[in-house]
Amino acid sequence: MYGSNSKKLNKAWLHDHLNDPYVKLAQRHQYRSRAAFKLIGIDEQDKLIRPGMTVVDLGSTPGSWSQVVRRRLARNALTADEAKADDARGEAAQLPVSGRIIALDLLPMEPVPGVEFLQGDFREAEALAALEASLAGGKADLVLSDMAPNLSGVGMADAARMQDLAELAVEFAKTWMKPEGALLIKCFHGSGYGQLVKLFKDSFVSVAPRKPKASRDRSAETYLLGRRLRHTA
Ligand SMILES: C[S@@+](CC[C@H](N)C(=O)[O-])C[C@H]1O[C@@H](n2cnc3c(N)ncnc32)[C@H](O)[C@@H]1O
Numbered sequence: 001m002y003g004s005n006s007k008k009l010n011k012a013w014l015h016d017h018l019n020d021p022y023v024k025l026a027q028r029h030q031y032r033s034r035a036a037f038k039l040i041g042i043d044e045q046d047k048l049i050r051p052g053m054t055v056v057d058l059g060s061t062p063g064s065w066s067q068v069v070r071r072r073l074a075r076n077a078l079t080a081d082e083a084k085a086d087d088a089r090g091e092a093a094q095l096p097v098s099g100r101i102i103a104l105d106l107l108p109m110e111p112v113p114g115v116e117f118l119q120g121d122f123r124e125a126e127a128l129a130a131l132e133a134s135l136a137g138g139k140a141d142l143v144l145s146d147m148a149p150n151l152s153g154v155g156m157a158d159a160a161r162m163q164d165l166a167e168l169a170v171e172f173a174k175t176w177m178k179p180e181g182a183l184l185i186k187c188f189h190g191s192g193y194g195q196l197v198k199l200f201k202d203s204f205v206s207v208a209p210r211k212p213k214a215s216r217d218r219s220a221e222t223y224l225l226g227r228r229l230r231h232t233a
Contacts, residue, residue: 022214026064032110034214035146036064038223039184041212046225048142048182049073051098056131056140056176057115058122058169059147059186060103066115069144073099074114099141102134122147122168132176139178145169145185148221156191163192166224170203174229182227184210188220200226 017023022034029036043049049072060066074095097114104118104127111117116134120127147169149161166187173183183204187196200207204226211222 016216031064031067032062033064036068037214038146038212039065039068039144041214042184042210042223042225043068043072045210046182046208048184048225050141053141054100054102054135054138055142055144056135056172057101057103058143058145058172059105059165060115060117061105061107061109063103063109063112063115065144065146066101066103066109066112066117069101070097070112070114073097073101102131102140104131122165122172128172131172135176139176139181140173141178141181143169143173143177143181143183145183148186159188159191162188163196166196167199170199170226173226174203177229179229179231181229182225184223184225186221186223189222190220193222196224200224203230204228205230 020034022037026032026034026036031037049055049069051073053073055069055073057066057069074097101112101115102118103109103112103115104120104122106119106121108119109117118127118130118134120130122128145165147165149158149165151158166185169183169185173181177183187193197207197209205228206226208225209222210225215221215223
């Protein structure tokens, strides 16, 4: 049963959604979700995605981050400006991929050409084994995690589940990412955030918070970027 508060929230969400420039842009650029522009915003600043890379996309459904990565990996011959113009046309989506994209989600995902999709729960050993098998002894250049649990509305519980996913993503990167690679994860700016920043600082040489323009101001959502693994004895 929805209370009047949640009705108000749904109305506010619908209003934002219908008036959201990123929703319209996503439709125009044939991205499956406005979330594409969060990764595009961060990548414009940090230049994370380059042709030839192996990229792991955790929490990939419905697939807009995979689409962004796919377009970026198909761009060996394009300059940055050409790539921007190309984004508007979505043409790189047709070009062959240089590199690999391995995507994982609890939910099914409509195929993205050139993206290897695995369905499974990242918290379970089975999903991890499938990812490892897919990497076939190789390591990722870039690990992305836009994973978010279904929110229960109970702040502490939601934050704890988000924290759990974030910590597992760091563990995964430490084992399955190249030492000079990068990990980008979604997290909440709230309880547990300081602890997560500490874990990042202990694990990566360079750590930066990111709040792309497409991430709504009133959302606690934020991103953490860690680059280059610290050597552990
Ligand atoms: C915000 S959506 C990701 C959107 C995606 N980056 C895109 O651009 O289309 C978060 C995703 O995380 C997935 N997820 C949450 N918990 C997960 C888990 N334990 N293992 C795998 N995927 C998970 C959800 O199923 C959901 O599809």
